[in-house]
Amino acid sequence: xxxxxxxxxxxxxxxxxxxxxxxxxxxxxxxxxxxxxxxxxxxxxxxxxxxxxxxxxxxxxxxxxxxxxxxxxxxxxxxxxxxxxxxxxxxxxxxxxxxxxxxxxxxxxxxxxxxxxxxxxxxxxxxxxxxxxxxxxxxxxxxxxxxxxxxxxxxxxxxxxxxxxxxxxxxxxxxxxxxxxxxxxxxxxxxxxxxxxxxxxxxxxxxxxxxxxxxxxxxxxxxxxxxxxxxxxxxxxxxxxxxxxxxxxxxxxxxxxxxxxxxxxxxxxxxxxxxxxxxxxxxxx
Numbered sequence: 001x002x003x004x005x006x007x008x009x010x011x012x013x014x015x016x017x018x019x020x021x022x023x024x025x026x027x028x029x030x031x032x033x034x035x036x037x038x039x040x041x042x043x044x045x046x047x048x049x050x051x052x053x054x055x056x057x058x059x060x061x062x063x064x065x066x067x068x069x070x071x072x073x074x075x076x077x078x079x080x081x082x083x084x085x086x087x088x089x090x091x092x093x094x095x096x097x098x099x100x101x102x103x104x105x106x107x108x109x110x111x112x113x114x115x116x117x118x119x120x121x122x123x124x125x126x127x128x129x130x131x132x133x134x135x136x137x138x139x140x141x142x143x144x145x146x147x148x149x150x151x152x153x154x155x156x157x158x159x160x161x162x163x164x165x166x167x168x169x170x171x172x173x174x175x176x177x178x179x180x181x182x183x184x185x186x187x188x189x190x191x192x193x194x195x196x197x198x199x200x201x202x203x204x205x206x207x208x209x210x211x212x213x214x215x216x217x218x219x220x221x222x223x224x225x226x227x228x229x230x231x232x233x234x235x236x237x238x239x240x241x242x243x244x245x246x247x248x249x250x251x252x253x254x255x256x257x258x259x260x261x262x263x264x265x266x267x268x269x270x271x272x273x274x275x276x277x278x279x280x281x282x283x284x285x
Contacts, residue, residue: 028067031099033090035076036068038083041110041138043131044117046175047087051122056088064089067098071109077101080109081116107139115150125181126171129160159185167193170200179203182210189217248276 068082079086080102089097104112114131117123123131135141143161147154163174163184170187173179183203190196199220203213237254244252244263250272253264267273 027100028098029101030096031070031077033086033094033097036070036086036097036099037073037076037078038086039079039081039109039113041106041113041131041134042079042083043114043123043127043134044083045127045130046124047084052084052088055084056091059085059088059094060092064094064098067100069112070099070101071104072101078109080104081112083113084122107135107141110134110139111149118150124175124177125160125163125184126175129162129164132157132161133164162188167196169197173200173204180210183208183213186210186213186217195220248279250276 064085066082066085068085069080070077070082071080072078077099086097110131114128114135117131118128132143132146135146136143141149143154143157146157150157160181163171163181166174166184166187170179170184174181174184179200187196187199190199199213199217202208202216206212208216236258241252241254244254244265248265251266253266255261255264265276267276
């Protein structure tokens with residue numbers, strides 16, 4: 001279980017053969033920016049945020065301090081780690097960037113890209129979930145194996161993947177940081193997409209925190225359960241009314257609940273009242 005702390009050790013501790021000694025000058029090369037292409041397993045989809053703008057400003061001022069880690073491709077190189085730096089260099093108009101060439105399998109490239117982004121907290125929850133699904137579907141890793149690689153509990157991996165089941169509006173709110181991952185997990189407790197959208201609207205309108213959202217959903221579930229039970233009782237009493245009406249050949253109404261209430265038998269003449277009275281009294285003998 002000690003491997004759970006891998007994130008604190010850095011990428012070099014997880015993939016020493018790929019990343020060790022990358023800062024030694026003899027391993028660093030200059031490469032034309034057009035020779036690089038993105039990692040096909042890059043989990044990050046949004047690059048136009050504040051952090052990217054800050055990186056652009058930093059590179060303008062100090063240049064690229066940390067080389068981009070790449071592997072050879074059919075044409076040029078594929079980025080293993082450092083796509084943000086490559087994109088920032090493009091935005092600035094740099095012609096060349098420093099690279100370190102390493103050998104890596106597809107799975108290693110996917111893992112490194114994911115772990116690097118998690119370490120720097122650069123992925124939104126849905127990007128992270130997509131990355132986990134890629135490791136599961138493309139490389140047949142189990143959630144437990146992913147847990148050991150990224151240093152997070154298996155339950156955390158599972159809960160993150162579940163976020164992909166949210167409706168588009170909820171996903172957009174999560175990506176735009178209008179709601180947190182905690183809010184999103186609360187929405188998953190709703191029984192339908194319609195309920196999720198309704199709760200989402202209340203979260204945004206009333207600026208509910210996660211605890212308030214939990215209480216809202218729990219309260220809604222209690223009301224729904226109560227209504228369902230009441231509806232079941234109503235059906236039972238309705239069937240009983242029909243049986244009694246058939247027995248007495250008169251209109252019968254049961255008012256109240258299954259616990260208490262009264263039975264009303266209607267008549268429209270003295271003769272009918274006498275008939276009902278005789279029927280009831282005969283059954284009591």
